[in-house]
Each structure stands twice: as C-alpha cells, then as structure tokens.
Amino acid sequence: MFIVVENLTRIYKVGANNVRALDDVSFEFEKGKIYTVVGPSGSGKTTLFNILGGLDRADRGRVFVDSKEITKFSKNELALYRRDYVGFVFQFYNLINGLTVYENVLSSAVLSKNSLDVDKVLKMVDVYSEKDKFPFELSGGQQQRVAIARAVVKNPSIILCDEPTGALDYESAKLVLELLENVNKRFNATILIITHNLAISNMSDATIRLRSGRVVEFIENHNKVPAKEVTW
Amino acid sequence: MVIKRIPKRIMLREKAQFLSIVLLVAIASMAYALFSITVRNIDENYKAFIENQNQEDGNFITSLPVDIKYLESKYNLKVEERLMVDYSEDNKTIRVFSISKQINKPFVSLGNMPHKGEILIDPNFFKKHQYKIGDTIKIANKNFIISGIFYLPDYIYIIKNDQDFLPDSEHFGIAAMNEEDLKTIAKVFPYHYYMFKGNLKDIDSFKSDVNQKWGLLKFVSRSENPRITFAEIKIDSVKRSTLPISLFVIFMSSVILFIVMRRLINNMHAEIGTLYSLGYSDKEVIKVFMHLPIYIWLIGSIFGSVLGFIEAIPFSTFFRAYFALPVVKNVYPISELFIAMFLPGVFILSSGYVAIKRFFKLTIVEMLHGVDEIKFNKLPRLSFLDKFSFQNRIMFKYGVRHFAREAVLVVGVIFSTILLMYGLSAKNAVIDAINKVYEKNFEYKYMYILNSISTHTELNFKKYKVEPFNFQAFETKNGNFNIVIYGIEKNSNMVKLFDERGARIEVNSGFVITRPLAQKLNAKEGQEIELKNKFDGKKYKLKVGKIADIPVGNQGFMDINEFNKIFGFEKGSFIGLYSDTPVQIPKQMLFDAQDKNYMIETLKGSAVTLQKSIEVLGLISAILALLIIYVLSGLAITENKKNIGILKMLGFKEKQIFKMILGFNSYSFAIGFLLGIPLSKFTMNQLMSSATKNTDISLTLDLSWQSVVGCFVVLAATYILSRYLVRRKVAKVMPVDILKEQID
Numbered sequence: 021m022f023i024v025v026e027n028l029t030r031i032y033k034v035g036a037n038n039v040r041a042l043d044d045v046s047f048e049f050e051k052g053k054i055y056t057v058v059g060p061s062g063s064g065k066t067t068l069f070n071i072l073g074g075l076d077r078a079d080r081g082r083v084f085v086d087s088k089e090i091t092k093f094s095k096n097e098l099a100l101y102r103r104d105y106v107g108f109v110f111q112f113y114n115l116i117n118g119l120t121v122y123e124n125v126l127s128s129a130v131l132s133k134n135s136l137d138v139d140k141v142l143k144m145v146d147v148y149s150e151k152d153k154f155p156f157e158l159s160g161g162q163q164q165r166v167a168i169a170r171a172v173v174k175n176p177s178i179i180l181c182d183e184p185t186g187a188l189d190y191e192s193a194k195l196v197l198e199l200l201e202n203v204n205k206r207f208n209a210t211i212l213i214i215t216h217n218l219a220i221s222n223m224s225d226a227t228i229r230l231r232s233g234r235v236v237e238f239i240e241n242h243n244k245v246p247a248k249e250v251t252w
Numbered sequence: 253m254v255i256k257r258i259p260k261r262i263m264l265r266e267k268a269q270f271l272s273i274v275l276l277v278a279i280a281s282m283a284y285a286l287f288s289i290t291v292r293n294i295d296e297n298y299k300a301f302i303e304n305q306n307q308e309d310g311n312f313i314t315s316l317p318v319d320i321k322y323l324e325s326k327y328n329l330k331v332e333e334r335l336m337v338d339y340s341e342d343n344k345t346i347r348v349f350s351i352s353k354q355i356n357k358p359f360v361s362l363g364n365m366p367h368k369g370e371i372l373i374d375p376n377f378f379k380k381h382q383y384k385i386g387d388t389i390k391i392a393n394k395n396f397i398i399s400g401i402f403y404l405p406d407y408i409y410i411i412k413n414d415q416d417f418l419p420d421s422e423h424f425g426i427a428a429m430n431e432e433d434l435k436t437i438a439k440v441f442p443y444h445y446y447m448f449k450g451n452l453k454d455i456d457s458f459k460s461d462v463n464q465k466w467g468l469l470k471f472v473s474r475s476e477n478p479r480i481t482f483a484e485i486k487i488d489s490v491k492r493s494t495l496p497i498s499l500f501v502i503f504m505s506s507v508i509l510f511i512v513m514r515r516l517i518n519n520m521h522a523e524i525g526t527l528y529s530l531g532y533s534d535k536e537v538i539k540v541f542m543h544l545p546i547y548i549w550l551i552g553s554i555f556g557s558v559l560g561f562i563e564a565i566p567f568s569t570f571f572r573a574y575f576a577l578p579v580v581k582n583v584y585p586i587s588e589l590f591i592a593m594f595l596p597g598v599f600i601l602s603s604g605y606v607a608i609k610r611f612f613k614l615t616i617v618e619m620l621h622g623v624d625e626i627k628f629n630k631l632p633r634l635s636f637l638d639k640f641s642f643q644n645r646i647m648f649k650y651g652v653r654h655f656a657r658e659a660v661l662v663v664g665v666i667f668s669t670i671l672l673m674y675g676l677s678a679k680n681a682v683i684d685a686i687n688k689v690y691e692k693n694f695e696y697k698y699m700y701i702l703n704s705i706s707t708h709t710e711l712n713f714k715k716y717k718v719e720p721f722n723f724q725a726f727e728t729k730n731g732n733f734n735i736v737i738y739g740i741e742k743n744s745n746m747v748k749l750f751d752e753r754g755a756r757i758e759v760n761s762g763f764v765i766t767r768p769l770a771q772k773l774n775a776k777e778g779q780e781i782e783l784k785n786k787f788d789g790k791k792y793k794l795k796v797g798k799i800a801d802i803p804v805g806n807q808g809f810m811d812i813n814e815f816n817k818i819f820g821f822e823k824g825s826f827i828g829l830y831s832d833t834p835v836q837i838p839k840q841m842l843f844d845a846q847d848k849n850y851m852i853e854t855l856k857g858s859a860v861t862l863q864k865s866i867e868v869l870g871l872i873s874a875i876l877a878l879l880i881i882y883v884l885s886g887l888a889i890t891e892n893k894k895n896i897g898i899l900k901m902l903g904f905k906e907k908q909i910f911k912m913i914l915g916f917n918s919y920s921f922a923i924g925f926l927l928g929i930p931l932s933k934f935t936m937n938q939l940m941s942s943a944t945k946n947t948d949i950s951l952t953l954d955l956s957w958q959s960v961v962g963c964f965v966v967l968a969a970t971y972i973l974s975r976y977l978v979r980r981k982v983a984k985v986m987p988v989d990i991l992k993e994q995i996d
Contacts, residue, residue, distance in 0.1 A: 075529055075616040096533065114526040114620070118261030119254065126254045131531045214457070238512025 022051035022210055023072070023178070030233075041054070041067040043233035045081070049226075051177070052208040055199070056221040059230035066182060066212045068230070072212065073106050073180045074098040086177065103131045106185040107171025107209070109200075111183035115155040117246050120248035122151040125169045132174035144168040145199055161192025165199060172203050180205065181213045185220070190252075197223060197247040219252035253536070253623060255527065259543035262516065266890070268977075269512060270548065272883040276505035277552025277596050279557070279876065285495055285560025285592035286567055291491045293583040298408070298487065305357045307405035308447040309474045313458075313843075315467035315703050317444050327458055329353055329450035335431060336445050337438035339391050339714040345412060346391065347425050348375070348438075349404070351433040355447040356406045358428050358732040361578045363400020372402035373578055374410060377425025391427075392437035400426055403578045405540050406447070409482040410576050413846065414472075420572070443469055443703050443838045447661050456789030463787055469703055471786065480915050483575045498665060499595075501876070505552075506599040508883055509545060513607035515891050518540065520665045524611070524620030538608055545604025549597045575797040575938050602760055648886075651677055651916025657884050658920045664880035664932060665924025666966065672871035672966055676959035688805050690852045696830035703843040705912035708825040718825035719746045722815050724794070726783040728773070735769060736785060737794075738816025739826075746830035749800040750807060759811045762797020768801045769806040785819070792818065874970045881921070881974040885914050889981045900933035901987040915974070921971050929960060 031044040040194060042064045049055055050248065057065050070076035074090055083091045108114075109130075115124050123125055125142060129135040142148040145165040147158075164184060171179050185193035187223055201223060204211050213220060221227040222245045229237035263270045320331045335350035351358060351365070358365075358372060363385045368371055371389060378401050404426060412424040444466075452458055455473065462468045507848075518525065527537050554946050564584070572579070577690045611619075634650055637648045651658055695946045696719070702708065707720060722739035741746050749757040749764055757764055765775065775781055781793050800809070810818075829835060837845075889896070892913050899909045933955055 070617050073529060073622070075525075098527070099531055099533045100528060101531075106529075108526070108529045108530075110526070112522070112524075114522045114529075116255070116258060116523045116526065117520075118258040118523075123254045123257065127527075128530050174530075199936075207295060210572065 021048040021084060021097050023049035024082075024084040025072075026082045026084075028071065028072065028083065029079050030064075030076070031079050033237055037227050040233045042071070042078070045230075045233070047228060047235060047238055049212070051078055051212055052204070054204050054211045054213065054223065056133075056224040056227045057214045057230060058221060058227060061216075062232075063230040064233040065230055067184050067210070069180055072178070072214050073108060074101045076198065092102070095130040097236050103174075104133075105177050107174055107176040107179040109158050109164070109171050109179065109181040109184045111186040113155070113187075115162075115163055115166055115168045116226070117155055118137075120152050120154055121158070121166050122156065125173050128131045128170045130171045132176075134175045135207060136173050138173055139170075141169045141173045142166075142238070144202070145172075159192070161195060164188060164196050164217060168199050168203065172207065172209075175207060176209060179209050180224065181211065183205055183215055184213060185217065193246070194250070197250060201247040219250055223247045223250050253540075253640055254453075255532070255536075255540050256543065258540055259547060260361070260518075262544065263547060266516070269311065269886050269890070270544075272886075273505055273509050273512060274548050274552040274555075276496075276501060276508065276876070276879055277548060277600060278507060278556030279770070280499075280501035280596050281553040281556030281592045282560035282563070283501060284595060285557045285589055286563050288588040288592065289561060289564035289585060290568045290571055291487060292585045292588060294487055294577065295491070295572055295573070295720075296583045297572070297580050298483065298575075298577055301359060301403070301408075301578060302405045304580065304698065305359050305403075305405040306355050306449060307474070307480070308355050309449050310452065311406070311445065311447045311472050311477070312462060312468060313470040314444050314446070315469060315627055316465075318446060318462065318466045320446075323448075323462070326461075327450070327452060329448045329452065331446055331448045333444060333446050335434050335438075337434065339437070343423060343906065345413070346362060346427050347424070348427045348429060348434060348613040350434045351428050352447065355449050356401040356404055358404055359578050359580075360400045360402050360756060362513035363398070366396075366399040366433075368397035368430060369395075369397060370401050370429065371396035372428040373431075374403070374407070374421075375401045376419065376421035376573060376576055377411060377427075379573075380425075389427075394437055396429065396433070400578075403576055404428070406477065408575050408577055409479045409481050411479060411482075412437065412838060414478055416578060419576070420597055435631070440839050442842055449946045451464065453834045459787050463723055467704060468787060480730065480879070491612040495583040502596045502599045502878070504660070504667065504880065505666060506603040507663075509548060509577040510607045511660060512883065512887055513544060513656055515887055516609045516612065517543075517608060519891060521611075521619050521621070524872075525616050525621075528616045528619065529800065530639075537700070538612060542601070542604060545600050548604075549600040549900045552592045553596045554601075556596075557589050561589050564871040579844055582871055603792065623965055628757060643908055646912040648868075650913060654888070654916075657888070658916060659883050660925040661917060661920040662927070665877060665921055666879035667878075668873040668970075669925055669928025669963060670932045670935055671876070673955065673959060674936055675927065675964050677932070677936060677955060685929075690848060692750070693748055693751065693800075693802055694746070694848065695748055696832065697848050698831045699828060699835055699846045700831070700842060701828040701837060701844040701984060702837070702841050704823055704827075705825050706843075707822055708826065708841075711837070711841075713829065713835065716831055716833060717831060718829045718831040718835060719744055720812065721747075721828050721830060722812055723828070724815075724819055724827045728784055729782040729784065729791075733772060733806060735806045735808060736811065737783075737815070739812035740809055742811050744830075746832075747809065749798075749802070751798060752801045754801075757798045757800055759809050759814075762810075763794045764798045764800050764809045765796055766800055766802040766805050766807045769805065770796070772806065794818075808977050828956075840913045874966055877967055877970045878974050881917070881971055882977055885917055885974060885978040886981060888917075889978055889985075893985055894981060896985045900985065904977070908981055913982075914978065917967060917975075918971075922968075925964060929955065931973065 025048070026046050028042050028045040029040065032039045032041050042128055043063070045068065057068060057147050057207065059065050059152055071078050074093065075159065080093070082089055085101070085105060087174055089144050090098070093101060116127065119127060122138060123139050129138050142151055145168055147162055147169065150158055150162060155166070157227065158166065164187075168184075179200070184200070185196055190198060197220065200213070213224065224241055225244060226238065226240045228245065229239070273857060289870050297818060317332070317333075320333070323329060323331050332352050332355045334352045334356070339346050339349050348371075361374065361375065365371075371391070373389070383389070383398055385398055387398050389394060389398055390396075402445065408428050408672070410419045410424065410426060412422070452473075459468055461473050462471075524537060561584070581803070626944060637645050640648060703799055705933075719741050721741075723736055726735045726793060727733065728735070738747070740759060743758060749759070751757050765773075770776070775796050777796055780793050783794060784790070785792070812826065813823065815821075816823055896909055899912070900906075904912075
C-alpha cells in the first residue's frame with residue numbers, strides 16, 4: 021500500500037474544551053488511484069488533508085507514505101516531504117498574487133528534481149495563453165487550473181485537493197475534475213479529493229465517509245465513471 | 253529563485269504605503285547625514301581656524317595704556333593691543349580694527365591683506381551690501397579700497413553689542429585696516445583694547461592689578477565672549493540634537509514598518525502558507541520576505557544619505573556664513589555618510605525581522621487559515637461600548653482593537669507638534685523679548701557708557717533729560733554664570749520694571765532680579781544670593797526683593813544710591829546715562845553709545861532670519877505627520893477592504909464607512925496634539941536651559957495661543973490632506989470586486 025493510516029487521532033483545544041477532529045482513523049490507499057473524502061462540516065476532512073500533506077501533526081497514530089513514517093518527520097523532513105511527494109490544490113486556489121501565472125507554476129517546479137516542463141503543464145491545463153497574467157486577472161476556473169498546474173508540475177506522487185470545485189461554477193468545476201482525472205492517468209499520481217459534493221465520489225476508486233472525526237464508511241467504487249459524466 | 257520577485261511586486265502594488273516608509277527612512281538618513289556632516293565640517297574648520305589664527309583667551313579695556321611687558325612677564329601671557337573704532341552712517345555701523353600680528357590674526361579668504369588706503373570687510377557685510385573687491389568704501393570721509401574678505405577668530409558671531417541675539421549684516425559689519433590708516437580716521441581713542449593669550453591663573457588679582465594701575469573698564473575672558481561662545485554653543489546644540497532627531501524619525505519609521513509588515517504578512521497568510529505547502533523551508537521564506545525591509549532600508553537610506561551629503565555642502569556654507577567662519581579645509585566625512593546609511597538599517601531590519609518572525613511562529617495550518625480568524629476569539633468584546641450608536645460603536649471598537657496603530661499615530665502627532673511648536677515659539681520668543689525688553693522695560697532712547705565710574709562733575713547735563721546709572725559685573729559663587737547689576741534712579745522713567753502680573757516694581761523696594769536669573773539661581777523673593785564682583789573679587793550677599801518679568805538677561809537692579817553704598821562708590825557716582833535725546837559727550841570720555849531704535853530695528857530685522865529655519869521645521873513636521881497619518885490610515889483601509897465592500901453592499905454610505913473604520917484617528921490626532929503642547933513646553937525648556945547654560949542670555953520659550961493655533965492649523969491641514977488621500981482609497985473599493993475575490 022502506498023499510504024497507510026493507523027489509528028490517527030488529532031485533538032484541538034477550543035476554549036476550555038478538547039475537540040477530537042480525528043478519532044482513531046485507519047485506512048489504506050493504493051498508488052495511482054483517486055480517492056474522495058466526504059462528510060459534513062467539522063467531520064475532520066480538512067484535518068486529515070493537513071496531516072496527510074505534512075502541514076499538521078497528529079497527536080496519536082501513524083501515517084506511512086511510500087513506507088516512510090511521516091508522523092515521525094522533523095520540520096525540515098516534512099518540508100522535504102511536501103517538496104518531493106505532495107501537490108496541493110486548495111478551494112480558494114492560494115496562488116501567489118505577486119507572481120504571474122507562469123511564475124506561480126515555476127515557483128513549484130524549481131523545488132522538484134523531477135519537475136515537468138512548465139510550458140507543457142500550462143498547455144495541458146489550458147492556461148498557457150494566460151501565462152504572463154497575474155492571478156487577479158483570471159477567472160476562478162482559470163485560477164484553479166493554474167493551481168492544478170502548480171501541483172502537477174512537481175510530478176508528485178500524491179495530489180491533495182481540498183474542495184477543488186467548491187468556489188467554481190458547474191462548467192468550470194467539471195473542467196477541473198476532468199483535469200484531475202487526466203493528471204491521475206498521465207502521471208499515475210494518487211489523488212485525494214476532499215469534498216462536500218457526493219457526486220464527485222462517482223469518479224473515484226474509493227470514498228471515505230467521515231463523521232465526527234471517525235471513519236463511518238470506506239466504500240470501494242466498482243462502477244467508477246469518467247469525470248465528464250459526473251453530474252450534480 | 254522565482255519567489256524572490258514577490259517583495260518587489262508587493263512594493264509596487266502597495267507603492268504609496270511603501271514609498272511613505274521609504275521617505276521616512278530617507279528623512280531620517282538625510283537629517284543625520286546633513287547635520288552630522290555639517291557639524292563635523294564646521295567643528296573641524298572652527299578648530300583649525302582658531303588655532304591657526306591664534307584666538308585670544310580673553311580681552312580687556314582700560315582707560316590708560318598698559319605696560320604690556322610688565323603684564324606679559326608677571327602673568328606669563330602674550331598681550332597685544334588692537335585699535336578699534338565704530339564708524340556709523342546711514343543706519344550702518346562698521347567696527348574697524350587695526351590688523352593684529354600675534355593674537356586674533358585676520359584670515360583673508362578672498363583678496364589680499366590691505367596696504368595703505370585699503371580695507372578688509374567681513375564676508376556677510378560684504379555680501380549683504382553687494383561689494384566687490386576693488387570697490388571703494390567711505391569711512392569718516394576717507395575712501396578705502398576693499399582689498400579682500402576677512403574673518404576674525406574673536407568675531408565668529410558678528411554681533412555689535414554683547415547682549416545682541418543675532419548677527420545683522422544689514423546694519424553691522426567688521427573691517428580691518430593698517431594701524432596708520434585707522435589713526436587717520438579716528439584721531440582719539442578714548443580707551444585701550446588689549447587681547448591676551450595664555451592661561452591666566454588668578455583672574456581676580458590680574459583684574460585688580462590692571463584696575464589699580466590703568467583703570468580697567470572691561471574684562472572678558474574667552475568663555476564669556478558671546479562672539480566666540482555663541483558659535484560654540486550653537487554647534488554643540490546642533491551636535492546634540494542631530495542624533496536624537498534622526499533616531500526618533502528612524503524609530504518612528506521602524507515602528508510603522510513593523511506594523512505595515514505585520515499587517516501585510518497577515519494579509520498574505522494564505523500565500524505564505526501555500527509556499528510552505530509547496531515545500532519551501534522557513535529559511536527560504538523568511539529570506540524572501542526580509543527583502544521588503546532590505547529594499548526599504550537601501551532605497552531610503554541611500555537616497556536620504558546622498559541627498560543629505562549633497563545638501564551638506566550648501567548647508568555648511570549657510571551655517572558658516574551665519575557664524576562668519578572661513579573654509580580652512582574641506583571636510584566631508586565619509587564615515588558619517590556610512591553611519592547615516594547603516595543606522596536606519598539596524599532599526600528597520602530588526603523591526604522587519606521581528607514582524608516576520610512573529611508570523612512564522614504560526615503553524616502552516618494557521619497560516620493557511622489566517623491569523624485574524626484565529627485571533628478573533630481572543631479579541632476583547634468591549635461590551636461597554638455597545639451603548640453607543642452602531643457607527644460610533646464600530647468606530648471605538650476599531651480604535652481600541654488596533655491600539656498599537658493608534659498609539660503610533662499619537663506619538664507621530666506629538667513629535668510633529670513638538671517640532672512645529674519649537675519653531676513657532678522660538679520666533680515668538682525673540683520678538684516678545686525684543687518688545688518686552690526694549691519697548692516696555694527700557695524706555696530710554698539713548699544709552700551712553702562713560703569710560704570711568706565717578707560723579708563726573710566736569711559734565712553738565714542740565715539741558716538734557718537724562719538719568720544716570722551705574723553697573724558692575726558679578727559672577728555666582730561657583731562661577732557658573734555672570735550677572736550684571738545696575739544701579740538706577742528711584743522711580744526711573746527710563747527703566748521700568750514690572751512683575752508677572754504687570755504691576756510696576758520700584759527699586760526702592762529692594763534688589764530686583766530678572767526672571768531668567770531667578771530661574772537660573774532658583775531664587776525666590778526674600779531669598780539671599782551670593783555673588784562675587786568680577787573686577788575685584790569681593791563677595792556680596794544680596795537679598796532678592798522682587799522678580800521682574802524681563803525675559804532676557806541675567807540682570808539685577810537696585811537704587812543707584814544703594815548701589816554706590818554697597819559696592820563702595822562715592823555718593824552720586826555713575827558710569828552711564830540714559831537719555832531721551834542725543835547727548836553731547838566728549839569723545840575721550842565715551843566708552844560706548846547705543847541708539848535704542850537702531851537696536852530694536854536691528855534685532856527685529858535679524859529675527860526675520862529665523863523665519864527660514866522655522867519654515868524648514870514646519871515643512872519637516874508637516875511631511876512627517878502626513879506620512880505617518882497616511883501610511884497608518886491607508887493600512888487600515890487595505891486590511892479592511894473586505895469589510896468596506898460588505899458595508900457598501902449593505903448600503904452604508906462612504907462617509908459612514910470612513911467614520912467607522914477611520915473615525916478613531918481623529919481622536920488619536922486630537923490626543924497627540926493635546927499631549928504635544930505640554931510636552932513641547934517641557935522639551936523646549938530643557939533645550940533652552942541647556943543651550944543658554946553658559947551664556948549671559950536667557951530666553952524662555954513661552955507657548956503663546958498664536959503658536960498653538962498656528963501649529964494646530966498646519967497639522968490639521970496635514971491631517972485633512974492625508975484623510976482626503978485615504979478617502980479616495982475607500983471610494984475605489986467596489987463590493988463586486990470583493991465578492992469576486994472570494995467566489996467566482
């Protein structure tokens with residue numbers, strides 16, 4: 021298994037109370053597959069995203085990626101892990117406003133030893149013609165495609181997407197999903213999509229349903245449909 | 253690395269804000285470079301000048317010619333006589349000296365030493381009256397050719413009378429010519445002027461010796477000579493104020509930069525978090541953001557230092573001309589330029605680093621979510637403000653929650669107020685002093701000082717309306733400063749003294765001292781003060797009867813009969829006369845004659861020269877206030893863009909929004925101004941007491957309502973201008989753009 025999560029627990033202190041954002045969560049992901057994580061607000065989706073991405077630390081439990089226990093990593097090791105293994109796609113794109121489209125993607129490419137050609141990736145996500153523009157000059161759909169290009173250009177093993185279609189209109193959202201599917205096929209990247217939109221789970225290989233920090237369901241999808249056919 | 257471009261782009265995006273901070277740094281560097289280089293230049297030139305030209309250690313005037321050899325051998329001194337005569341015509345006075353050979357040698361900066369029929373003129377008088385070398389100048393009906401410009405080491409501050417405040421080259425100048433020529437224009441020299449060089453150990457016995465043998469009329473040691481010490485005091489006060497003023501501006505810009513950087517980085521929370529999520533390390537990200545303070549420092553300090561360095565050349569010339577100090581050598585110290593460049597760097601880089609480092613203590617998740625959201629739960633509720641109307645409630649809460657920003661605004665306004673009040677009050681103080689001293693207190697029109705103290709039975713003044721007076725110079729017990737005590741007539745019509753309430757004080761009610769003297773001695777009415785006569789060293793204890801409201805001078809007044817009795821003079825003795833009309837006094841008896849109208853005109857005229865420095869101070873304080881208010885208000889708008897958009901969407905008018913977000917600034921401005929007024933009084937008193945510590949002049953700077961109103965008008969105009977500039981920013985915020993930034 022490419023990603024192994026064992027008894028993962030994360031507790032946040034909110035005022036005087038302890039909130040268990042993740043409570044003894046365990047699952048396994050294979051390499052090169054698409055997974056969706058669904059659940060209501062506060063179910064622990066983003067916490068799981070953060071820990072898998074090396075952005076946050078667990079209080080208990082272990083996470084193995086490519087047989088390396090990332091939960092034991094130091095701050096610097098986590099930075100290297102994010103650099104070499106993970107690409108992120110956020111709901112509000114999180115592009116660097118002071119950099120052009122090309123520079124945003126380049127800022128990610130320069131970190132990786134196996135990066136892809138920036139121009140080719142921009143062409144792939146269909147924003148090459150906008151490469152000299154700044155993020156605020158683009159539509160939301162275009163910005164999200166740039167964000168995907170930035171995640172992909174490092175040629176990462178894992179692409180973590182937190183509500184990648186949450187801020188987009190239907191057409192733009194569909195284009196983004198198709199793009200993620202395309203990336204998965206071309207680069208054999210494991211893709212994890214966190215979403216409120218249950219319809220997206222139709223294009224994934226498996227779906228984890230979280231509630232109150234616990235895995236309530238792990239459903240393998242034997243009738244996976246192409247992203248193009250996903251509707252809501 | 254491509255992310256290195258981020259800081260440059262941020263600066264271009266927020267150019268007004270960063271330009272303002274760059275300007276603050278530039279002002280700080282410029283102020284330091286300008287003042288320190290000028291002071292070094294003046295200081296080193298001054299030292300070289302007084303050494304090369306052999307500046308005197310003192311001078312004295314006698315009625316009879318002294319035995320120079322006797323004095324030189326007995327007191328181990330170098331003594332040289334110098335002839336001196338004042339020549340007045342058309343409201344202009346030229347004091348002509350003979351050229352000395354050993355002490356106070358003239359320095360000719362342009363032209364040549366004068367031959368027979370030639371004359372040297374001081375540079376300020378020369379410039380003011382647009383003379384050229386080779387021009388002819390008429391003195392006592394004789395023509396002299398101007399052979400050059402010269403400087404005297406004992407006339408660095410060219411004032412006519414010892415008690416004058418400011419030089420006035422329009423009405424007074426000095427000149428030098430050969431002794432033979434001088435003797436042709438002044439046939440009679442009623443007194444003898446000597447300069448000495450050497451360490452006079454027992455001044456009292458020297459004075460007593462000279463007085464007994466040749467009749468000492470005046471003795472001035474180097475440290476008491478205002479024409480020398482004024483320049484030293486002014487250089488010293490500029491030296492002392494350079495660093496604090498520059499440091500304060502640097503400190504202010506650093507604090508503002510800290511606030512701006514913190515806000516800016518907080519606003520970029522998601523972008524920085526994203527850089528981490530991409531795999532950038534702490535070091536790489538901090539390095540990138542440290543470029544912001546580095547750019548600000550480099551641009552500001554290089555621009556400011558170079559400007560200060562360039563400006564130091566004309567400024568030194570202006571300053572030097574004010575003192576009549578020649579260029580003996582060129583001094584442009586590169587070390588000061590480097591300090592001007594690197595000093596702001598220490599503060600700016602530290603504040604930038606602290607601002608960044610604080611943010612980088614957050615976790616990546618906190619960065620991605622934003623600090624405001626995280627801190628929101630910690631914000632004070634301030635429920636006591638809920639009783640106000642919605643708009644006022646929001647305004648007060650914004651102010652209280654952004655306490656640091658408002659505090660910087662208050663400090664900035666205080667600083668600008670102090671700077672401006674100082675300028676305005678200095679001008680008022682001089683004009684007030686002139687009005688009070690020469691118009692209200694001293695009602696005589698002419699003052700004559702004779703060359704001896706006696707009953708002067710040989711003189712007949714019956715046809716004139718005159719009042720005799722007497723005076724003696726004293727020093728305090730510890731020799732800290734000098735006091736002149738006058739003996740005047742009871743119920744004098746020429747010298748009128750008033751108390752603080754404006755009630756007339758008569759000298760028959762006891763010994764009266766001036767207000768500055770009382771302040772310096774810390775003396776109150778009824779208290780005894782101990783004084784030592786500067787001529788014979790005798791000690792006296794005098795009880796202070798009243799304190800007169802005279803703003804200038806360390807002086808005391810008493811009834812002339814009492815004066816003669818206490819200090820051992822024959823009944824009816826006097827040294828001078830106050831008069832309403834010109835009095836004919838034989839030249840050989842006259843030591844000095846002063847026309848009060850001429851003095852008032854001269855002083856008022858010279859007060860105009862203060863105008864320039866006041867305008868500069870006003871401009872600097874207004875620019876500082878403008879920059880500080882603009883940066884802080886602009887920052888509030890930038891970080892509240894989203895809220896402004898939402899408030900606009902809800903239907904609030906721009907004016908209402910402006911009030912809610914920035915309304916508290918007006919209170920901070922008012923607080924800053926109100927605190928600035930008493931603080932200006934305090935700092936000005938400190939400044940003046942240290943500046944006049946070693947002089948016979950004491951100026952008290954009073955805050956007049958005119959200065960307060962003037963200061964308020966300038967600062968309020970600055971405040972309104974900055975508000976106008978910021979208000980345009982509010983107008984530019986479109987609700988639709990805010991929504992687009994969130995959701996497409």
